[in-house]
Structures are given as C-alpha cells and as structure tokens.
Amino acid sequence: MGLIQVYAKPVGKKGDGLEKYMKVGIFIADSNGGYPVPASKGGAVSTLIEHLVKGNNEEKLVDMDIVTIYDPKAEQMSKAYPNINFIWIKPPAVVKWLDSVFFFLVRKAFKNMKAVSYKSLFSLLFYILKVKSILKWGSYDKVVLENNVPLAWIIKLSKYKGDYYYHFHNIPRINAKCKDVFQNCTAILCVSEFVAKQIQRADNPIGPISPGKTKVLYNCIDTDHFSRVKDQSIIKMWKRKYGIGENEKVIVFVGRLSAEKGADKLLEAAIKLNRKDVKVLIVGSLIYNVNIQDEYQQKLHELAKRSGKQVKFTGYISQKELPIIYSIADIAVLPSVWDEPAGLTMIEAMACGTPVITTNAGGIPEYVGKYGVVVDRNSDLTDDLSCRITDLLSMDSNLEHMEDAGVRHVKDKFSYKEYIMNFYGCIGKQNE
Structure with missing residues (x-):
C-alpha cells in the first residue's frame, strides 16, 4: 500500500x-x-x-x-x-x-x-x-x-x-x-x-x-517531560542498575556514538581526572535502538578499559527514560567537536537541573547562553574538560544556583x- x-x-x-x-x-x-x-x-x-x-x-x-x-x-x-x-x-x-x-x-x-x-x-x-x-x-x-x-x-x-x-x-x-x-x-x-x-x-x-x-x-523540548525526577526510590533503583555507589559522582554523556559528538573526549578527560569516586555513563548508540559496533565505538570501549571500572555503556535509552538518566547525573558533559547546528541535548539536561559542560560549537552557545560551561574546541579540549569537571564537582551550593538558573532559562525560552x-x-x- x-x-x-x-x-x-x-x-x-x-x-x-x-x-x-x-x-x-x-x-x-x-x-x-x-x-x-x-x-x-x-x-x-x-x-x-x-x-x-x-x-x-x-x-x-x-x-x-x-x-x-x-x-x-x-x-x-x-x-x-x-x-x-x-x-x-x-x-x-x-x-x-x-x-x-x-x-x-x-x-x-x-x-x-x-x-x-x-x-x-x-x-x-x-x-x-x-x-x-x-x-x-x-x-x-x-x-x-x-x-x-x-x-x-x-x-x-x-x-x-x-x-x-x-x-x-x-x-x-x-x-x-x-x-x-x-x-x-x-x-x-x-x-x-x-x-x-x-x-x-x-x-x-x-x-x-x-x-x-x-x-x-x-x-x-517538552519541559513537562524533561524535568527533575525527585522520587529518590527511582533514582536509587537506576543507580543500582549501573553499579553506582551512594557516594559516587555521576557524569553523563547522551548522544549518538559517532566521532563528531565527542564522547571520546569525555573518556580521555575521565582518564586524566583519575577519580575512583566518579562514574561515567555513556548513553546512546550509532543508530536508533540498534547496537551496531564500528571502529569509533571500539575506540570508546578501549578508552573505557583504561579508566578501570568507572565507565558504563547503557546503549540506547528511550526519551521516556532520559529524564531519569539526567537526574541521577551530577554533570552532563556534551563535548561536540563539529559545528552542531543547535544544542537540544544540552537544554534537555539543563531542564532536568543537570549542570552542562559543552563546547563553543556551531549553534550550541545560542541555546546554552550563560547558564552552562562552554569550552573551546582546540587541542586543549581534553584538559579543559577535566578541569571544568573538577571545578563543578567542588562547587556545592553554587552548583545548586547554576542548576536552578538553567531550569528557568529552558522553561522561559525552549518550551x-x-x-x-x-x-x-x-x-x-x-x-x-
């Protein structure tokens, strides 16, 4: 037909x-x-x-x-x-x-x-x-x-x-x-x-x-859907699912597992970070709901091995469950290395109250504004990511202010x- x-x-x-x-x-x-x-x-x-x-x-x-x-x-x-x-x-x-x-x-x-x-x-x-x-x-x-x-x-x-x-x-x-x-x-x-x-x-x-x-x-984005998950029983259940300890910090990457999205840059930064109290979740696949492996994904897994047991690959996560992923994370690192036309994943994370570290790539700064951490795409990217992650993890009360401001920014401009x-x-x- x-x-x-x-x-x-x-x-x-x-x-x-x-x-x-x-x-x-x-x-x-x-x-x-x-x-x-x-x-x-x-x-x-x-x-x-x-x-x-x-x-x-x-x-x-x-x-x-x-x-x-x-x-x-x-x-x-x-x-x-x-x-x-x-x-x-x-x-x-x-x-x-x-x-x-x-x-x-x-x-x-x-x-x-x-x-x-x-x-x-x-x-x-x-x-x-x-x-x-x-x-x-x-x-x-x-x-x-x-x-x-x-x-x-x-x-x-x-x-x-x-x-x-x-x-x-x-x-x-x-x-x-x-x-x-x-x-x-x-x-x-x-x-x-x-x-x-x-x-x-x-x-x-x-x-x-x-x-x-x-x-x-x-x-x-749908700001009714992308919002903080406050039910601690759900948060604890998903942390157990990925072997995340109660006192461990969580860094999340969400996106297609292709070179332009920069997941490898996050993993390299995590190796430099060398913190046993930090878990990294790599969320996504190359194609919707299909776990096809290519050379780039093999590279990601090799980098993950170098970080010990600190990296977890979740595979594809549905839109329905993404707010939970963002809510269990302390930081979302989305280091796009190409001229990203827009910053959709960035504002999804921000709407869930998750601080964002991203790159000065294409249209991303127009979306993130002053409410996220934006670093340059250059030879120092891995070092800069590692430093900014360390900075955010040590901010405590100031981090909460950043989270709230990000939520308001997204609701005001991107509903x-x-x-x-x-x-x-x-x-x-x-x-x-």
Missing part, C-alpha cells in the same frame, strides 16, 4: 497573521532510518515536529497535515492528536528490501563513510515520488519541508507555485540539483543564527540565501508552547 490517511477536522482561530482555517502541510522524510511523526522511533527532527503537532492539537490554530513515513506504532500514537490530519506513506516490501541491501553494501564497501545516511534511501525516493501529487490536491496555504535536501524534488516535480518554506535543522551540504527551489522559498527557517549565517554564504551549496529570507526558529507560537510567527506573514 502506498498511501494511508487519517482525517481530523481542526477548528482554526485567528492569530499571528494566520487566517482562520489556514491549511498547512508539513512534509517529513529522511534517508537515515525513516523516522516517522509521531516520533515512535525517536529522531531529533521527528521529535520536534511532534511538538508542533502537540501544540497545534491543543491550540487549534490551523488545519495541519503531517505527511510522514508509515509506522504502526506511530499510527497508534497519532490517535492522541485528534485535531491533526496524518497522511501516511507506506513503502512496499521491495523498497524496504532495497533499503536493507543498499545499506549493507555501503557499510561493507565504505567503512569510513557515514553509512547511516543511506539506511532508508529508497524509502525516501519512494516518498518523494508518492507525495508530489499530494501538493496538487492538498490545497495548502503554506507548505513546510523538513530538513532533508532531496525533498526539494517534491516542489520541482509537482511544479508547486504556492508559499513554501524549508526548515533546516542542519547546514545543507548538497543542493540535490534543486538550487532554484531554495532560492524561490517564501522563507527558510533555521534552528540557529549559526545555520542562518551559513546558508547566507555564497559558498554554501544552496546559497547565497538573502538574509531577508532567513528566519531563526529555535528548537524546543513547546513557545515553539508553536514562534513557528506560526515565522510562517504567518509573507516576507515584505
């Missing part, structure tokens, strides 16, 4: 430049795993779009379509949002088979390449070919394409002439031979000033985009309710 639809009838209301009953279509698909909305398989972009879904379901601002890859669990989760229209694109078995074969071949043939980017390539192509017709009968007032550059082909193939927006969660590295699509966008939404400035450059594959066409839409209103502020009025 190619298309499955679930219908709902939202009741719109005026606000922020939007007309009553305005119809907005959000198109989301990817080549690195086929993450659906609702975010049944995780995924940063899918999770963020679910926040838009949640906000619009509550506020009923517009008639919203979510056009997404089919997943049975996601379909069940969608029932929690009766005021949203979900249009499901279901790749047939042969397409899924092509995905798995191609991903296997890429991983075998190009061991040093980021193979995860090709995990669901054929499903993405199928999605593009299927949904181009939706633009013709969807009668949308506004169309939003989420992040994936090849989705521009939907506009090109359908010859769509209405208002459309690209929402970039990363810096585009290709233009998929669709540079004209990006140049003709009504506007491009960027998750940070850093991303906006990158696509304004002439040397960016889709650039230069006029500054007047870029709008910053900062990411959000999903702020996000939905900012989103509609971005698409509500056409550029002058």
